[in-house]
Amino acid sequence: MIVLAAGQGTRMKSPLPKVLHPVGGRPILGAILDAVASLAPERVVVVTGPAQPSVAAFVQARGAVNAIQDPPKGTGHAAQCALPALEGFSGDVLILYGDTPLLTPETLAGLIAAKGPHALALLGFTPLDPGQYGRLILDPDNKFLLRIVEAKDASYTERAVRFCNAGGFVLDAVLLRELLAGLANDNAQGEFYLTDIVAGARAKGLKAVAFDAPVDDVMGVNSQAELAEAEAVFQKRARLAHMKAGVSLADPATVYFSADTEIGAGTTIGPNVVIASGVTIAAGVTVKPFCHLEGVTIATGAVIGPFARLRPGSEIGEDVHIGNFVETKAAKLDKGAKANHLTYLGDVSVGAGANIGAGTITCNYDGFFKYRTEIGAGAFIGSNSSLVAPVSIGDNANVGAGSVITKNVAPDALALTRAIQTDKTGWAARFRSMMRARKAASAKKD
Ligand code: UD1
Ligand code: CA
Numbered sequence: 001m002i003v004l005a006a007g008q009g010t011r012m013k014s015p016l017p018k019v020l021h022p023v024g025g026r027p028i029l030g031a032i033l034d035a036v037a038s039l040a041p042e043r044v045v046v047v048t049g050p051a052q053p054s055v056a057a058f059v060q061a062r063g064a065v066n067a068i069q070d071p072p073k074g075t076g077h078a079a080q081c082a083l084p085a086l087e088g089f090s091g092d093v094l095i096l097y098g099d100t101p102l103l104t105p106e107t108l109a110g111l112i113a114a115k116g117p118h119a120l121a122l123l124g125f126t127p128l129d130p131g132q133y134g135r136l137i138l139d140p141d142n143k144f145l146l147r148i149v150e151a152k153d154a155s156y157t158e159r160a161v162r163f164c165n166a167g168g169f170v171l172d173a174v175l176l177r178e179l180l181a182g183l184a185n186d187n188a189q190g191e192f193y194l195t196d197i198v199a200g201a202r203a204k205g206l207k208a209v210a211f212d213a214p215v216d217d218v219m220g221v222n223s224q225a226e227l228a229e230a231e232a233v234f235q236k237r238a239r240l241a242h243m244k245a246g247v248s249l250a251d252p253a254t255v256y257f258s259a260d261t262e263i264g265a266g267t268t269i270g271p272n273v274v275i276a277s278g279v280t281i282a283a284g285v286t287v288k289p290f291c292h293l294e295g296v297t298i299a300t301g302a303v304i305g306p307f308a309r310l311r312p313g314s315e316i317g318e319d320v321h322i323g324n325f326v327e328t329k330a331a332k333l334d335k336g337a338k339a340n341h342l343t344y345l346g347d348v349s350v351g352a353g354a355n356i357g358a359g360t361i362t363c364n365y366d367g368f369f370k371y372r373t374e375i376g377a378g379a380f381i382g383s384n385s386s387l388v389a390p391v392s393i394g395d396n397a398n399v400g401a402g403s404v405i406t407k408n409v410a411p412d413a414l415a416l417t418r419a420i421q422t423d424k425t426g427w428a429a430r431f432r433s434m435m436r437a438r439k440a441a442s443a444k445k446d
Contacts, residue, residue, distance in 0.1 A: 001041040002082040004194070005029055005059075005098030006049040006069035013223045017055045021227055022235040023101040025258035025277040029055070031101040033062050034259075038105035039112070041094070045085040047078045074191025076183040083180065086173060093176050097167035097196065099221045101230050102237075107217040108168070114211035115170050118144075120201050123168030124210035125218045132222075133164035134195050136210050145208040147199035152188040163210070165195055166218035175201070234259075244284075251438065270306070278312065287329060296328075298419060299335075316353070346370075351377030351395060359384035 009018025019029040022305030029046070036044065046059040050070040059066040066396070076218050079095055086093065096103070107123070122145070124136050134148045135158050147164050149158050171179075179197040187193060201208050201244050209321040216233050221224065238257035239249060246265030254271045261275050264283025268276035273287055276294035281287070288305035295312025296306065301319035308322045316322065320333045323340030331345040333343075334352040339345060341358035347370050348362045360381050362373045371389035375381065379393045382401030393399060394411030403417040 001039070001044055001094040001096070002079060002086070003029065003032055003036075003046045003064075003096050003098050004057060004078040004082075006047045006072045006076055006081075007075075007080050008049065008072065008098075008221075009099075011324060012227070017052050018221065019055060019098040021221065023221075023227070023230050023259075024099075024238065025254050026260070027058060028101040028230075029058060029098050030062070031259065032096055032098060032103055033064065033105040034093070035105055035108060036096070039094070043086065045082045046098070047082050049420070067129035070189075074185065074189070075194035076180060076192035076196060079176070079194050080180045080183075080192070083177060089173055090352055092170050093171060094174050095169045095176075097220060100167060100218055101221060102219060103168075104215050105201060106219050107211075107213045110213065111168055111211045112170055114148060114209055116209075118171065118209050119175060119204075120171040120198065120208040121212050122148075122170075122198070122208065123166035123218055124163055125166045125213045125215050126162050127215050129218070129348075130162050130164050132158075133166075133220075133325055134165045135161040136158065136165055138162065138210075139164070141207075144202075144249070145198050145210055146202055148195035149194065150187065150189070150193060163212070166213055167220060169197065171197070171201070172176070175206070178204075190403075197385060210317060211220070264300070268358075270367075273305075327433070347389065348373040348375065350375045351375055351379065354379040354381070356381045357385065357401065359382035361386050363388045 004225045006440065012360055020027045026248065035396045042329040044064040044365040046064050047067045047069050048055040048059060049067055049072055050067065050439040053238045056066045061156045065085045067082045067085050069078045072078065081370060093216065111121055111123050111324035120355060132151045134150045135154055136148055137146045139146055151159060172418050173347040179200040182195050182200050183192045185192045187256040193430035198208050221227050221230050225359045235256055239255065242263055245251055247263045248268040255269050256274045258275055258277045260277055262280045263333035264281065266283045267281055267285045269287045270289035272290045274292045279293045280297045282298060284300040286303045289374045291305040293310045296310040296314040298316040299318040303317050309327045311329040315332040317333050317419060318335045321338040321340055325342045326339050327344050331348045333350040336353045339356035339369060343356055344362060344363050347364040348366040354375050354377060363386050364370050373387050373389045376393055376395035376397060378396040380398045382399050382403065384402045385399050386404045388404065388406045391405055391408055396412050397409045398414045400416035400418065403415060405415055407413040
């Protein structure tokens with residue numbers, strides 16, 4: 001199969017190549033490759049531009065073949081550039097555009113089924129506003145395709161057609177080679193249009209059909225506004241899918257998921273929660289409102305938030321409590337540990353049942369390097385303590401509130417670093433009467 005991804009994406013007005021823009025935290029191109037994986041294609045060739053090393057690297061990381069189109073001269077020319085990589089391949093070839101992040105395996109299966117005995121099948125759709133999409137021109141019986149006309153080349157009556165080209169073609173490899181060899185660029189954009197293969201097939205007396213796909217599945221992303229639209233559709237689908245799998249969402253429209261989010265049944269997620277990439281939440285977890293989660297695994301029984309920020313590398317164990325204004329990064333908390341208020345836990349392991357008091361900070365960075373903190377099982381860290389890493393607190397040790405810990409603390413010990421308290425009997429009362437007298441004297445002078 002071939003994915004065309006060499007276009008400049010100029011309408012995005014962004015330094016990031018269009019196909020690497022994320023939808024649900026996953027690059028558009030990745031979403032397409034994931035949808036296509038359901039068809040188990042023999043070969044996957046992605047056509048990229050010469051000045052897109054980041055796209056080429058992404059393609060290689062995904063185990064696909066990268067073909068270069070230099071310079072880009074249209075979608076038909078892009079498909080031609082993929083042909084050497086299909087050398088020796090026979091059978092049907094699927095060609096997709098690289099800017100359709102919402103394609104589903106079901107729609108691809110529908111396209112392939114629609115081809116049946118015909119020479120060519122393509123993905124069509126009927127958007128509310130056909131805008132710049134290519135128009136599908138059908139025969140008088142509305143059965144077979146005569147040709148595709150790009151909006152820029154269309155006559156007034158052709159532009160009124162609402163059945164459009166979504167960008168997905170399936171046809172035999174031998175025919176594809178023949179049709180691509182016959183393309184010309186005598187059109188409004190001076191490009192070689194892949195869409196002209198439909199008229200080419202027709203000229204050979206072959207039949208081409210369109211599969212009418214759901215609009216949401218095939219929308220193309222060409223601008224930032226369309227990227228946001230695609231994201232909205234992705235989120236709507238993700239919310240429904242997670243609820244269907246048994247996740248409770250009190251206010252679904254305010255919870256944001258990523259393509260790789262995994263959540264077990266019976267987990268509850270409150271309003272205004274953002275789940276960025278790399279999050280796995282077990283069954284029976286409670287995530288309270290206003291949390292931001294990224295790169296974290298959360299075990300069953302854990303209670304998170306409200307207002308918690310869990311950053312990459314965090315492993316939240318069973319029944320752990322993470323409360324308001326707590327930030328974790330590369331923090332592993334074992335069963336039943338608690339950090340309920342106003343705390344930073346970075347590069348740390350916290351043993352089972354340990355209690356981290358309000359305002360505790362792991363000082364993990366000296367401006368040059370990061371260091372680890374180990375907190376033992378059952379340890380009790382008093383409020384407003386700074387643990388200056390590298391440092392370890394032994395099992396069941398206590399740290400007195402307000403301590404700055406720079407040395408390891410032995411198991412079962414109490415570590416205190418604050419000054420000894422001194423009480424001066426009656427001092428406050430004497431101070432008040434002295435100051436009141438002073439104020440009265442200065443008022444008289446005025
Ligand atoms: C294209 C179709 C149009 C269809 C629409 C669906 C053509 C001529 N037009 O228009 O009929 O309705 O998609 O979304 O095919 N690309 C290359 N090399 C190039 C040009 C483009 O690889 O030289 C790639 C792009 O990276 C993109 C895809 O092909 O992923 C489609 O190109 P784009 O410029 O977005 O085409 P549209 O104008 O949207
Ligand atoms: Ca497009």
